[in-house]
Amino acid sequence: MVPVPGDRGRYCDRxxxxxxxxxxxxxxLLGTREPDVYGTDTLEDIVADLTxxxxxxxxxxxxAQSNSEGGLVDLLQEARRWADGVVFNPGAYTHYSIALRDxxxxxxxxxxxxxxxxxxxxxxxxxxSVLSAVCLGVVAGFGRTxxxxxxxxxxxxxxx
Ligand code: DQA
Numbered sequence: 211m212v213p214v215p216g217d218r219g220r221y222c223d224r225x226x227x228x229x230x231x232x233x234x235x236x237x238x239l240l241g242t243r244e245p246d247v248y249g250t251d252t253l254e255d256i257v258a259d260l261t262x263x264x265x266x267x268x269x270x271x272x273x274a275q276s277n278s279e280g281g282l283v284d285l286l287q288e289a290r291r292w293a294d295g296v297v298f299n300p301g302a303y304t305h306y307s308i309a310l311r312d313x314x315x316x317x318x319x320x321x322x323x324x325x326x327x328x329x330x331x332x333x334x335x336x337x338x339s340v341l342s343a344v345c346l347g348v349v350a351g352f353g354r355t356x357x358x359x360x361x362x363x364x365x366x367x368x369x370x
Pocket of ligand 1: 299
């Protein structure tokens, strides 16, 4: 990366952005869970590739997954102390968790709601998200690529 003249260290000296990649319930089963809907990559595959993608963009990924709503609230609250932003696939909690909505609001970090599938093309109960309104943005329907689009959007938001 070439520094911008007169803009000392805009690229080279900038501290890497720290991003929490957070996945909710049943996403630990990626690879074998409904592969026609969610693809055949495991969560570990996606984390490894997203980590490499992040390094190219001067960002560091810390990945976490929890099947429990409280566990996700705890991880979001902890992120407030160290992260610059969150790429978050909340799984089924997307559609009804006011606790996660309140946590996203409380931590005052940019959060990108991310889904592998196009939730709007699926069952009606998946059309509603109680989280979207308090997120920076939403990416859905691109399979594993949704995570990369979400990360790119988040990093461009942080460093326009
Ligand atoms: C999902 C969509 C949700 O409706 C579902 O409950 C999931 C995965 C997705 O990534 O497409 O667990 O968040």
